[in-house]
Amino acid sequence: MNVSTPALARRAGFLHDLVSVARRALRLSIRDKEAIIPGLMVPLFFLIVNIGSLQTFVEGNLPPGFDFKGFQLPVSIIFAVTGISRAGSLVIDIQDGYLDRLLLTPVNRATLLLGCMIADFAVVALLAVPVLILGLIIGISFKTGILGMLMFIALAVAWGLAFTGFPYAIALKTGNPIAVNNAFLLFFPFAFLTTAYVPQEQMTGWLATAADYNPVTYLLAGMRTLILQGWDAAALGQAFLASGIVGAISFTLAFTALRGRVHRK
Amino acid sequence: MTHAITANNLVRAFGDNVAVNGVNLAIKQGEIYGFLGPNGAGKSTTVRMLTTLLNPTSGSATVAGFDIVSETENVRLRIGVALQDAALDMKQTGREILDMQGRLYGLTASQRAERIEHLLGLVNIGSAIDDLVSTYSGGMKRRLDLAASLVHQPEVLFLDEPTTGLDPVSRAAVWAEVRKLNTDMGMTIFLTTQYLEEADELADRVGIIAKGRIVAEGTPAELKRSIGADVIIAKVSASDAEKAAQALHAVPGLDHIEAKGESIVIGVTNGGSALSPIAVALSSAGITVNELTMRTPTLDDVFLETTGTRMQQEDAQ
Numbered sequence: 001m002n003v004s005t006p007a008l009a010r011r012a013g014f015l016h017d018l019v020s021v022a023r024r025a026l027r028l029s030i031r032d033k034e035a036i037i038p039g040l041m042v043p044l045f046f047l048i049v050n051i052g053s054l055q056t057f058v059e060g061n062l063p064p065g066f067d068f069k070g071f072q073l074p075v076s077i078i079f080a081v082t083g084i085s086r087a088g089s090l091v092i093d094i095q096d097g098y099l100d101r102l103l104l105t106p107v108n109r110a111t112l113l114l115g116c117m118i119a120d121f122a123v124v125a126l127l128a129v130p131v132l133i134l135g136l137i138i139g140i141s142f143k144t145g146i147l148g149m150l151m152f153i154a155l156a157v158a159w160g161l162a163f164t165g166f167p168y169a170i171a172l173k174t175g176n177p178i179a180v181n182n183a184f185l186l187f188f189p190f191a192f193l194t195t196a197y198v199p200q201e202q203m204t205g206w207l208a209t210a211a212d213y214n215p216v217t218y219l220l221a222g223m224r225t226l227i228l229q230g231w232d233a234a235a236l237g238q239a240f241l242a243s244g245i246v247g248a249i250s251f252t253l254a255f256t257a258l259r260g261r262v263h264r265k
Numbered sequence: 266m267t268h269a270i271t272a273n274n275l276v277r278a279f280g281d282n283v284a285v286n287g288v289n290l291a292i293k294q295g296e297i298y299g300f301l302g303p304n305g306a307g308k309s310t311t312v313r314m315l316t317t318l319l320n321p322t323s324g325s326a327t328v329a330g331f332d333i334v335s336e337t338e339n340v341r342l343r344i345g346v347a348l349q350d351a352a353l354d355m356k357q358t359g360r361e362i363l364d365m366q367g368r369l370y371g372l373t374a375s376q377r378a379e380r381i382e383h384l385l386g387l388v389n390i391g392s393a394i395d396d397l398v399s400t401y402s403g404g405m406k407r408r409l410d411l412a413a414s415l416v417h418q419p420e421v422l423f424l425d426e427p428t429t430g431l432d433p434v435s436r437a438a439v440w441a442e443v444r445k446l447n448t449d450m451g452m453t454i455f456l457t458t459q460y461l462e463e464a465d466e467l468a469d470r471v472g473i474i475a476k477g478r479i480v481a482e483g484t485p486a487e488l489k490r491s492i493g494a495d496v497i498i499a500k501v502s503a504s505d506a507e508k509a510a511q512a513l514h515a516v517p518g519l520d521h522i523e524a525k526g527e528s529i530v531i532g533v534t535n536g537g538s539a540l541s542p543i544a545v546a547l548s549s550a551g552i553t554v555n556e557l558t559m560r561t562p563t564l565d566d567v568f569l570e571t572t573g574t575r576m577q578q579e580d581a582q
Contacts, residue, residue, distance in 0.1 A: 012371035097352035
């Protein structure tokens, strides 16, 4: 009878687990260029096309001095950062059994999701920058200067991260890649029942009411003040609050779905 | 003797389907235990419960001395698991997967480097260890999966059909490694398989599971002895099979007689001396014997004895 060699394993701890999972997610994000490049091309396309087709019309119907290019940049940024997540990869992990391999380890279960979100944070920040640069190239300037640009990216990243909870919730609940791909449809009411193309004071009827309750309205308003007006603490506070509320809902759904997925039922 | 794995009336139901129906286990430290059964017998469900992926519906079990329901983390720290399908991330390299495993088990950087270097011998894929797993062959993936389950040097290793789908050379390599892990490190190994030869070759003890229940348990030699030292198979026409079995009941010294299709399987203590009386008895009953062969019993004979069917036949269902 042999004497068993002692096992080397020990609990790594929450932070260590988080770094390990995030490290893998970041590495895979870099390898998944095909998932990121369209996410960048679409908002750049919309920025150019929307300005080219609507600038003259919108500015002609509004008081002189209205800057439609500055008005549109936040919309493009939001399109760039919304729906960017590792949810699709998470579905593949479920289907390939790799999630089971991770669950067989003593890894902290919450870090399996939080680690992915850290990677999402980095990707979303990276996506926001080229759109911002294009905006600067076509002549958009920030009343709030460089600090305002940083705040602008912070708002975009906060929103992008807040929205990631939805695709993760769908991925963990269904384990279905098609359902995850369609998660972007959830963004449509947020994106179009708001002030994407005209200022709020120009909206009437049910669309104006919908925009009043749409968190993206407040997000866009906060971002636009940075470009068009200057520092406005109340508008920025409302913008962060809007992202916070959406994030609280989507994260609750995502972590509930995670709990369901890892529950040994 | 401390037990590495115990199970007490372990049950797992999925709705009305009872996949595991009262499994009892007492596996000693350092033992290789073969869990043999056809597809759908309940092997993988038992493994998923013992490895904390699934809660039992009722019953209890311990692994490495810890309860699989209330002390999951302690269990996870002490087990390595290679599931039925290689559970790998196709977009990572082999080295990245091993390193990730090491990190999640709390190994230091030097421990990880040392263990990966050691396991490279097992994976045996040369410089491909730094290629994406998506480029690996099936055999390479299975070996990497096994290596991933060993990074933290577990006390108890669960191998769920580790050689299914492997070519004979890769299968032999896995067998050699399993023996080595057991001999060199004293690792307890719980091995599920549907290959009789694998259980016979590797396991110190074998549990035969059918329809969620363990129907026989013992060393391969004990199990085979239980149906007689030798097996004689008489091939007759299917219509004569029952009549032949009846005729053989009059022959003294036969341990058991089983009619199955065109085959009469006869367990005997001394096959050499039983051949003639069997041939005479069948001839006297007017039965034409197409073939009369003698061999030593296999675990498939044990399976037939305990379940009334052969494993291959259940597979086909």
